[in-house]
Amino acid sequence: MFLNNSGSPSVELSSYRDQHFKGSRAEQEKLLKQSTTLYVGNLSFYTTEEQIYELFSKCGDIKRIIMGLDKYKKTPCGFCFLEYYTRADAENSMRYVNGTRLDDRIIRIDWDAGFVEGRQFGRGKTGGQVRDEYRADFDAGRGGYGKLMQQKLGPSEIGGGFPR
């Protein structure tokens, strides 16, 4: 057939590959292409599971949500995994929710090869996500300045965010 909509750009794999994945690149890609699990990033530390549920239920029945946690503090650190029962529902999220706002922030969604115990923890040195170690901007929803910046600036500039 000449004209069809399969392989549409919004559901394609991104260039990200999990460095800690146990298996070959080819295996990882195979899993990504069949996956019903999504990675959701750029969340605020204060975004709740309930909010995530409400938004993503619009794309289909959610099987489970796994909040991303700071490795030491065990508090949310701005990402989560979201698993649907079907691939089609996950694709709907990629098509219609990726790049829109949750909790006032533009969220980014990507395919994930599948949740494995341990992957819910941030991989940054100080316990959160790697991106929060190095970033130079001030992000009130993600602990203020990046961790390296905070060390440079000293105690008076640390922090940010508004607990509810």
Add this chain to the structure above:
Amino acid sequence: MNALDRLGKKRRKVSENQDIEDRLGKLIIEVGEKNTNLESNLEGLASVLEGDLGTFRAKVLRILTECAIKIPEKCTIYSTLVGLLNSKNYNFGGEFVEHMVRNLKDNLKSCNWNSARYCLRFLADLVNCHVISANSLLALFDNLLDAVKEEGVPMVRKDWYAYAVLSCLPWVGRELYEKKEHELNMLLTTIEVYLNKRSKKHLAVLRVWATDNPHPQEEYLECLWAQINKLRQDNWTENHILRPYLAFDSILCEALQHNIPAIIPPPHHPSYKYPMPWVVFRMFDYTDCPEVSLGPILPGAHAIERYLIEEHLHQIIELYHYERKECSQQLMNFPYKLNIPLEYCVIEVIFAELLSLPSPRYIEIFYSSLLLELCKLKPYSIPQVLAQATEMFFFRLENMNVACFDRLVTWFSYHLSNFKFSFAWDDWEASVKFHPEHPQPKFIREVLLKTMRLSYHQRICDMVPKSYASLLPEKPEVNYKYNIENSNIIEGVQYAQTLTTAIRQKNSDEQIINILKDISNPLLMEASGDVEPRFNPLQISVFVQTLLFLGAKSFTHSFVAINRYYEVLKWLAESEEAQLCVLRSIFELWRTHQQMLVVLIDKLLKNQILDCSSVANWIFSKEMSSEFTKLYIWEILCLTINKMSKHVNRLTKELSEMREKVGHTTGSSDSEDEEPQVKSEEKVTEEMVERMEEKLESAQGDQKNLFLIIFQRFIMILSEHLVRCDTDGISHDNYWYKWTIGRLQQVFLAHHDQVQKYSSTLETLLFTQDLDPHILEVFHQFLSLRG
């Protein structure tokens, strides 16, 4: 040259051919897309293709046919191309016509209604290009219209054939009028006679607004008929459609025409599913758009241009609905954008789909995200029109269909969440003082509840003016009554404390059950003599509330708790009365947190601790009457019905897959010592199929029972209300009645595919002639959908 060389040469030749084929395909698909000289493009392409007809005839035939059907908005471009080819090569023209007719036949047989209609329209347009004779087209139309005279077939079948012929007339009406005016009039008379006879009962149930003020909500065939009639009054002069063939008239009229081989509509088969009727959605007319002098005018409701523009916009949405960015760009690049107030047309078409009954064509969030994309693409025009649309919706809520009301609540709250919830709330301040069940304050209340789910309570309180205080949601909090402070007031606090410790220490199911067995049963005190109560409400309340209180921190915590003590819950919730008690306990605990209630009930249905029928009965119970008109209740009922439907569908699918596999099993099932001859997987035996059939039958029984319960409860409460109003001599038409009858309609409509199966049972058992006509009417409207 050896064999390998020859193979190589052949492969090279094949891949060369493949390249040319691909290039030809690309040329054909893309013709008319760039804003270059269309006529010279068509001329050039026709020459190229004519040259290739020798080698690539089949391929060209196939691509052209596909383009004609799959890119209907370029119908006249491709028909011109075929016209030019026909004038150069008469045989090719004949082959193409045959090919197209065969496609039409196949599409009719396989119920691909849209494709069939585009085929028919293309054939009609070929008359304009002198490829087909007007006579044979008229003969084709006559044959197809025989369907409207058939007896004992669904009305929707006859409707489709009338619609298919009518929708060709904007293209070929003028030509037929010039050459065969008499026959054209006869055709129109046939259609008119049919339209006058047909029932329009379904109009009531498919319209978004119950009133025709300010914009008539017309039944689709009636609307098109009015548009065609206006076109006829204008002598079939139509200025909207691009007609490249006009420039080639001198060449084309020299060509020889073909006759269409005769075809008749494939006879109706009970398995055929015809498109459902619809009501044309209108929310704008030219008075809603900016001053005439400032911009192009929106064509009137009965102008054929309105039909053509809408159809084209819907087609764009169909083609690009997987890519919201591309879709928004294509919509705003609409080829005729300079002639119309494009933003108004686009927004009207999008809401037409979002509010479409019984359900939107695509998932609701697609339309939400498309509107967001349009706001980004055209930040100086779209948001203003959208704001205007929102205001219009709000002030016309009173007559709006209940399902559409729900969808607007969902859309609006989600839309706001992408714009920091900023909105001119003051504009709607007057509604705050209306009766709480009036649609306007209800809309605000439900929107605030939904926006709260996407943010948090304080945020919502802060975003609205102080005057909105009475519409604000309660703060969602867990309400646990078995606190130690309540030990003197509430019975069971002691047990709750014991259970709390036991659960925290991760006691086993057995240990928990033993604790529960010690709880005295309040029903025993009331019971007379030997009647053993079938459940212990105190047991249930204490356990369920304590367990869920311990898991109150998040959904996941509650799910973990439920999974952990699944056996205990199963043991407790054995009977329907026990399950009702479970539901009551959950409701008591989480009354202010609607989202939690929805999610918990969904979970308990999923792991079958609760039966669908219990949830249905709970919703209609006296205790829940104060919640009855709130949206989340219908969210719960809807998900309950859907779960049952999904279950039945899954079993149906599994059964048919199993039946196929049985057919392929080569081994006989007589001898047990035989090696299974079917590779790996499962060997499907007749016995397995029988067991699956039983499972399916049982599930369908449950489904029928669920619908019976729901409809019966509706009938009971509505009848009660009608009788009471009659006795008291007051009008029955209060807000509660409007919402409730609307919900009954909604259940019929939203699940009509499933309910259909049980129509005769419903008619015999519940919707009998002695029922109040108001209630019976809803049932008859539902029946008319597929009649």
